[in-house]
Amino acid sequence: MAASLDPAQGLIxxxxxxxxxxxxxxxxxxxWRHRWAKALLLLAPPLLAxxxxxxxxxxxxxxxxxxxxxxxxxxxxxxxxxxxxxxLWQASAYRSVALRTIGIAAAVTAADAILAFxxxxxxxxxxxxxxxxxxxxxxxxxxxxxxxxxxYIWRLILxxxxxxxxxxxxxxxxxxxxxxxxxxxxxxxTYVWLPFMILPVYGALExxxxxxxxxxxxxxxxxxxxxxxxxxPLALPGVVAGSIFTFSLTLxxxxxxxxxxxxxxxxxxxxxxxxxxxQQTPFAAAFAAVPLAVMGVYLLLARRLGAFEAL
Amino acid sequence: MSSRIxxxxxxxxxxxxxxxxxxxxxxxxxxxxxxxxxxxxQLNLIAWEGYTQPQWVKPFEKATGCQVHAKYAGSSxxxxxxxxxxxxxxxxxxxxxxxxxLRLIYGHDVQAVNPKLIPDFKNFIPALKSPPHNTVKGxxxxxxxxxxxxxxxxxxxxxxxxxxxxxxxxxxxxxGKITVPDNPIQIADAALYLxxxxxxxxxxxxxxxxxxxxTAVIALLKAQKPLIKKYWALASDxxxxxxxxxxxxxxxxxxxxxxxxxxxxxxxDLIPREGATGWADTWMMSSHARHPNCMYKWMAWVSxxxxxxxxxxxxxxxxxxxxxxxxxxxxxxxxxxxxxxGASAAYFNSIKxxxxxxxxxxxxxNNCMDYTKWQxxxxxxxx
Numbered sequence: 001m002a003a004s005l006d007p008a009q010g011l012i013x014x015x016x017x018x019x020x021x022x023x024x025x026x027x028x029x030x031x032w033r034h035r036w037a038k039a040l041l042l043l044a045p046p047l048l049a050x051x052x053x054x055x056x057x058x059x060x061x062x063x064x065x066x067x068x069x070x071x072x073x074x075x076x077x078x079x080x081x082x083x084x085x086x087x088l089w090q091a092s093a094y095r096s097v098a099l100r101t102i103g104i105a106a107a108v109t110a111a112d113a114i115l116a117f118x119x120x121x122x123x124x125x126x127x128x129x130x131x132x133x134x135x136x137x138x139x140x141x142x143x144x145x146x147x148x149x150x151x152y153i154w155r156l157i158l159x160x161x162x163x164x165x166x167x168x169x170x171x172x173x174x175x176x177x178x179x180x181x182x183x184x185x186x187x188x189x190t191y192v193w194l195p196f197m198i199l200p201v202y203g204a205l206e207x208x209x210x211x212x213x214x215x216x217x218x219x220x221x222x223x224x225x226x227x228x229x230x231x232x233p234l235a236l237p238g239v240v241a242g243s244i245f246t247f248s249l250t251l252x253x254x255x256x257x258x259x260x261x262x263x264x265x266x267x268x269x270x271x272x273x274x275x276x277x278x279q280q281t282p283f284a285a286a287f288a289a290v291p292l293a294v295m296g297v298y299l300l301l302a303r304r305l306g307a308f309e310a311l
Numbered sequence: 312m313s314s315r316i317x318x319x320x321x322x323x324x325x326x327x328x329x330x331x332x333x334x335x336x337x338x339x340x341x342x343x344x345x346x347x348x349x350x351x352x353q354l355n356l357i358a359w360e361g362y363t364q365p366q367w368v369k370p371f372e373k374a375t376g377c378q379v380h381a382k383y384a385g386s387s388x389x390x391x392x393x394x395x396x397x398x399x400x401x402x403x404x405x406x407x408x409x410x411x412x413l414r415l416i417y418g419h420d421v422q423a424v425n426p427k428l429i430p431d432f433k434n435f436i437p438a439l440k441s442p443p444h445n446t447v448k449g450x451x452x453x454x455x456x457x458x459x460x461x462x463x464x465x466x467x468x469x470x471x472x473x474x475x476x477x478x479x480x481x482x483x484x485x486x487g488k489i490t491v492p493d494n495p496i497q498i499a500d501a502a503l504y505l506x507x508x509x510x511x512x513x514x515x516x517x518x519x520x521x522x523x524x525x526t527a528v529i530a531l532l533k534a535q536k537p538l539i540k541k542y543w544a545l546a547s548d549x550x551x552x553x554x555x556x557x558x559x560x561x562x563x564x565x566x567x568x569x570x571x572x573x574x575x576x577x578x579x580d581l582i583p584r585e586g587a588t589g590w591a592d593t594w595m596m597s598s599h600a601r602h603p604n605c606m607y608k609w610m611a612w613v614s615x616x617x618x619x620x621x622x623x624x625x626x627x628x629x630x631x632x633x634x635x636x637x638x639x640x641x642x643x644x645x646x647x648x649x650x651x652x653g654a655s656a657a658y659f660n661s662i663k664x665x666x667x668x669x670x671x672x673x674x675x676x677n678n679c680m681d682y683t684k685w686q687x688x689x690x691x692x693x694x
Contacts, residue, residue, distance in 0.1 A: 091694075093691035093694025096694055156555075159556070159557050161556045162555065177487065179555075180541045180552075180557060262539075262541055263537070263541060263542060264536070264693075274686075278388050278686045280686075
């Protein structure tokens with residue numbers, strides 16, 4: 001590649017007094033004539049990093065999922081087989097772990113979308129400058145504290161003698177037993193990923209020109225119809241963009257289920273982690289391929305719904 | 312592979328490893344050193360958190376010139392992984408529990424040691440001189456350190472009368488208020504209970520389970536699962552559960568009991584009438600240790616009565632060295648009795664210490680479930 005980037009010497013011969021200027025001119029000319037070379041030069045470093053770090057590690061992960069571990073010495077044996085995937089498919093425990101992970105990720109996404117929409121709407125179309133800035137800070141503030149601290153705080157809120165049951169007791173309601181359960185996991189995920197939904201929803205709502213809404217009203221549509229047929233379809237790509245974050249972040253997490261989950265709160269990430277600490281790396285790789293496949297399908301769907309324009 | 316061949320390989324490997332060790336003193340006929348040579352100036356250890364406190368590491372460094380670099384490991388599985396890292400040359404020693412020690416011995420990761428080089432070895436309680444988790448066919452693969460039982464912990468306000476049996480943690484009476492460790496070795500606790508509750512299964516050793524016994528034990532754990540509030544991964548998790556009323560009974564270590572009582576939580580622990588499982592830790596030396604003399608000096612140091620007492624009180628466990636008991640009481644009055652220091656053989660024998668389940672059953676047959684099967688069953692149980 002170095003040779004092809006150095007055409008100046010060959011192009012303008014016989015100008016010994018000004019070799020530097022000539023080289024520069026030649027190089028500029030070369031890039032002007034060959035647009036692709038310029039693009040290549042710009043993209044080469046990030047592309048190289050992407051291929052080496054990201055794609056290569058994914059490929060290594062995928063390949064090792066077809067290998068196996070010697071049960072006695074814990075050494076990896078490079079024998080191609082489908083055993084790991086067969087175990088995944090046949091053992092009902094892993095199926096329920098995968099379904100639980102995907103189900104809770106979907107529930108978290110739905111809850112976040114429902115919570116984020118009115119807040120985003122308020123920020124984009126109702127609030128004045130100062131109250132909008134205030135809400136922005138309020139939304140982003142939790143992100144400044146450690147994720148772990150926030151999970152532990154929720155544990156304190158939800159446990160048997162926690163803030164929640166104390167409050168319920170004060171107003172004469174029966175206590176809830178949702179500490180260390182899938183309810184707790186769902187609630188905490190909904191809370192910690194909410195900012196990632198609010199921001200794209202706000203962005204999409206803000207981009208809807210006020211004139212569209214006015215036109216809709218002028219043409220006789222009521223507030224509800226305007227919302228349903230103008231605002232919602234135009235904001236949907238923002239919701240889908242936010243859902244990519246909330247869904248994938250929940251899908252890949254294992255800390256919240258570990259700390260706040262109950263006896264049946266294993267996520268795919270927890271099984272992967274357990275498998276790696278017990279040196280079952282190929283099985284971990286096989287299970288890690290599941291969220292990858294789920295996200296692949298999800299992103300294809302999101303693209304059809306126009307989420308990438310809203311990002 | 313039969314266990315006889317395994318044993319012979321281990322012995323051979325140990326002898327070869329011992330012979331390869333340079334400058335570790337004069338070798339005896341069996342390949343073991345007969346005196347500790349000059350320290351190499353460095354010592355790299357893998358330890359449980361709290362096992363390499365400055366309190367006893369600093370004086371050791373001063374006395375021997377061996378600079379200690381310790382890496383904490385969070386589980387037996389992690390210890391085994393770390394010991395194998397970099398061909399086993401990275402670390403000189405590990406404070407392995409009984410469920411890791413046999414894996415390290417049979418994996419040729421640790422070498423035979425000469426207990427005659429540890430002056431305090433003669434003061435150890437008899438049961439920890441050649442325990443089956445670190446001594447194979449009379450060959451010592453490490454020096455015992457400390458031990459303790461896994462106890463039944465309960466809230467004294469919520470459980471009246473006080474429980475006497477492990478049946479409590481399998482009873483629907485406490486549904487949603489029970490917690491047990493998130494660890495495959497917990498299967499042994501269920502096996503121990505069934506060995507008494509269902510003698511027809513014929514469980515003699517909770518770590519040696521054939522297919523039928525294993526199935527029965529897993530069935531008990533499956534029935535227990537809906538009763539469980541949480542499988543705890545960290546001791547602090549269990550402390551939180553008891554403190555905040557989420558759990559009222561569970562399987563525990565003495566450490567949690569002490570912490571909770573110090574926080575004025577109404578709890579007590581006991582060893583139920585079926586007995587208990589327990590842990591006994593051993594300092595073991597890597598087959599490829601680069602600082603073997605410092606490692607010998609370390610094993611001798613942590614066996615001395617004072618260090619044994621300091622560590623026992625810091626961590627909440629029982630010293631192997633009987634001479635440590637009086638020092639314990641001087642450091643913290645009553646602690647020797649509390650931790651059963653210098654316990655009778657009867658008390659010690661009532662505890663079934665953690666060991667790695669292997670295919671070879673004690674009866675010469677090879678039809679027992681090995682640890683891989685335990686791990687798989689545990690993961691699927693939690694799923």
